[in-house]
Amino acid sequence: xxxxxxxxxxxxxxxxxxxxxxxxxxxxxxxxxxxxxxxxxxxxxxxxxxxxxxxxxxxxxxxxxxxxxxxxxxxxxxxxxxxxxxxxxxxxxxxxxxxxxxxxxxxxxxxxxxxxxxxxxxxxxxxxxxxxxxxxxxxxxxxxxxxxxxxxxxxxxxxxxxxxxxxxxxxxxxxxxxxxxxxxxxxxxxxxxxxxxxxxxxxxxxxx
Numbered sequence: 001x002x003x004x005x006x007x008x009x010x011x012x013x014x015x016x017x018x019x020x021x022x023x024x025x026x027x028x029x030x031x032x033x034x035x036x037x038x039x040x041x042x043x044x045x046x047x048x049x050x051x052x053x054x055x056x057x058x059x060x061x062x063x064x065x066x067x068x069x070x071x072x073x074x075x076x077x078x079x080x081x082x083x084x085x086x087x088x089x090x091x092x093x094x095x096x097x098x099x100x101x102x103x104x105x106x107x108x109x110x111x112x113x114x115x116x117x118x119x120x121x122x123x124x125x126x127x128x129x130x131x132x133x134x135x136x137x138x139x140x141x142x143x144x145x146x147x148x149x150x151x152x153x154x155x156x157x158x159x160x161x162x163x164x165x166x167x168x169x170x171x172x173x174x175x176x177x178x179x180x181x182x183x184x185x186x187x188x189x190x191x192x193x194x195x196x197x198x199x200x201x202x203x204x205x206x207x208x
Contacts, residue, residue: 113155
């Protein structure tokens with residue numbers, strides 16, 4: 001896919017961006033990850049821009065920790081916001097919440113591209129590569145880094161119910177992707193992105 005294009009015509013419709021931004025930053029002393037500062041603005045804004053620039057439409061954000069503060073401080077116009085009341089139980093509940101909301105709100109979406117808010121070194125190019133894989137027929141795709149599977153992950157609509165059923169605790173789609181390894185297209189992204197996540201105070205150096 002050529003850089004700078006925003007063609008979202010894929011088999012059966014558009015690809016929805018699903019941003020998981022509910023984490024409370026327990027290992028960061030309780031600083032909600034969505035509100036960490038990156039390039040002068042809340043990290044959640046950066047992640048939304050990445051999804052849009054990569055070609056996702058619509059973009060849905062799952063909020064949890066400090067949801068009211070995120071709504072007040074972050075510029076998220078045009079995004080669909082959904083709150084996961086069960087966010088302390090882990091990422092699995094956010095993935096379930098997000099897919100259920102997308103199922104109702106985005107009937108035109110042929111797939112969801114799942115991005116985590118705390119991986120600032122994943123950019124629009126990685127998103128675009130996964131959309132391109134879907135355009136060429138992949139129903140399940142994941143970015144990989146030197147052969148190791150990571151995020152973002154693209155999940156075709158037909159798989160949403162099974163993914164939601166398997167998402168538990170801090171495991172999102174991991175069990176599902178392992179069970180469907182044979183159908184999974186790995187898209188190498190190590191040349192354009194890095195999967196480092198912001199989990200501990202030491203990781204705050206990843207932010208600019």
